Amino acid sequence: MTNFSTIYKLSLVAVTFFIQACSCSCPVLECWFVQEKAGRGGGLTGATTQEKSLLYIRKERESSGESLKAPSDINPDRVYSLTDASASLCQQALNPPRGSVKKPQCEINPFLPHPSTLKWVASLTESALSPIYLQAEWFSASFQGLDDQLGISTITRAPTGTKEHNVILSVTSKTMSVKSRLGVPVTLDCSFWADPSSPLSTSGFAVEWRYQFRGNGRLILAYDGKADRLADTQEEGATMDFEGLHERGNASLTLQEAKVHHTGMYICTVYLPYMLAQVVMELEIVEPPSLSIHPSPLPLAVPGQTLTIQCEASGFAPLSLELSWEFKGADGKSRSLGTGSMSGHRQAWDGTYSQSARLELDTSRLDLGRGGEVTCVAVHPGGTRRASVNLNIIGFSGPSIEDSMAMVGVALVLYGLIKFVSLIFTGSGSDEAGKQDKKDK
Numbered sequence: 001m002t003n004f005s006t007i008y009k010l011s012l013v014a015v016t017f018f019i020q021a022c023s024c025s026c027p028v029l030e031c032w033f034v035q036e037k038a039g040r041g042g043g044l045t046g047a048t049t050q051e052k053s054l055l056y057i058r059k060e061r062e063s064s065g066e067s068l069k070a071p072s073d074i075n076p077d078r079v080y081s082l083t084d085a086s087a088s089l090c091q092q093a094l095n096p097p098r099g100s101v102k103k104p105q106c107e108i109n110p111f112l113p114h115p116s117t118l119k120w121v122a123s124l125t126e127s128a129l130s131p132i133y134l135q136a137e138w139f140s141a142s143f144q145g146l147d148d149q150l151g152i153s154t155i156t157r158a159p160t161g162t163k164e165h166n167v168i169l170s171v172t173s174k175t176m177s178v179k180s181r182l183g184v185p186v187t188l189d190c191s192f193w194a195d196p197s198s199p200l201s202t203s204g205f206a207v208e209w210r211y212q213f214r215g216n217g218r219l220i221l222a223y224d225g226k227a228d229r230l231a232d233t234q235e236e237g238a239t240m241d242f243e244g245l246h247e248r249g250n251a252s253l254t255l256q257e258a259k260v261h262h263t264g265m266y267i268c269t270v271y272l273p274y275m276l277a278q279v280v281m282e283l284e285i286v287e288p289p290s291l292s293i294h295p296s297p298l299p300l301a302v303p304g305q306t307l308t309i310q311c312e313a314s315g316f317a318p319l320s321l322e323l324s325w326e327f328k329g330a331d332g333k334s335r336s337l338g339t340g341s342m343s344g345h346r347q348a349w350d351g352t353y354s355q356s357a358r359l360e361l362d363t364s365r366l367d368l369g370r371g372g373e374v375t376c377v378a379v380h381p382g383g384t385r386r387a388s389v390n391l392n393i394i395g396f397s398g399p400s401i402e403d404s405m406a407m408v409g410v411a412l413v414l415y416g417l418i419k420f421v422s423l424i425f426t427g428s429g430s431d432e433a434g435k436q437d438k439k440d441k
């Protein structure tokens, strides 16, 4: 009994330790260090250099001075320690199990703090702050988690001459790629954290949401958190929870009713004085089609007749649809009737598409038998939809009992008719013959 409880306690301790070890461990991340090529042109040429670098992430500031180990393929000058007091960078999605092939993505760029002239940001730098604080080494870094849903951007600062960076601002999204049906509310996640020990964190923030799609962009929301003022925008039905924004840094955007034209990229930018960090997420509105078949019900068909059946798919987005036809006979087996001929697409006022497929069905085809179920199948990124009608072919000469009986009946009637007609004819014929005989005599 004591043994058991000891083992139990030990395993409990082990489990607790394991859980803690998991949730506490911050990753060592391999990153690309990307910067504009120094020298002639001063970066105007747009040429960049890429170097491998290594980030030792930690949660607590510790100047242990421990040397950071560098693998042979990484320049020791590009090995940094990065303290993130919010522990955002210590999430599981950025910390793959040892030896896993898939790795989080990470890129670092040198960053130059500068005041912004945007209307909703300018108030943050009204009073010249602590320029001495800005004299340091600044990086902007972006991270993408293994699950493709976590994205983090940070601005970090290291006192000049050291390689010990601290996260000053981080912006996180847990919805880097969102799919939504039409007409429902959609929330795009975005939150930020500013280092409370930084002199910049006390002088306010600003948040901006922008939309971008195929080269077109527009401002959706812009909020000056210092003046508590929202900039004028044309966007309808887009909101933020301002209380949550001030209390918890929750800058999530809610679109009250998803529409087709909401498909695109959304950029959440958070500003502190002299700096900004942003995450870009993707929203796609995916709505499967509604199907209808014309004519429905189908008219009775006789063998040899060709039926034209139309399948109309409407109200779908995006424009990516495959329509095909299937037939299920009395034997319960389904077989393909092909795709039929596809029409061009039309776009409705709400941005959804419609498209149809026409099937010319030759009812003398032997595999149709006496009929069955004709189904239109629509395959769409939002799901597969089906619609069916019953097909009845009458008078088909297959080996069914009713048909055989009917045919026997018809044969009997025909036989009787022929017999009757021939009786009449043979009767009158013998009369004529008789007359002829009499004449001859």
Ligand SMILES: *[C@@H]1O[C@H](CO)[C@@H](O)[C@H](O)[C@H]1NC(C)=O
Pocket: 187, 240, 241, 244, 248, 250, 251, 252, 253, 254
């Ligand atoms: C942030 O706000 C949105 C609504 O704007 C809400 O749906 C979401 O749950 C909030 N997130 C957190 C972590 O509080």
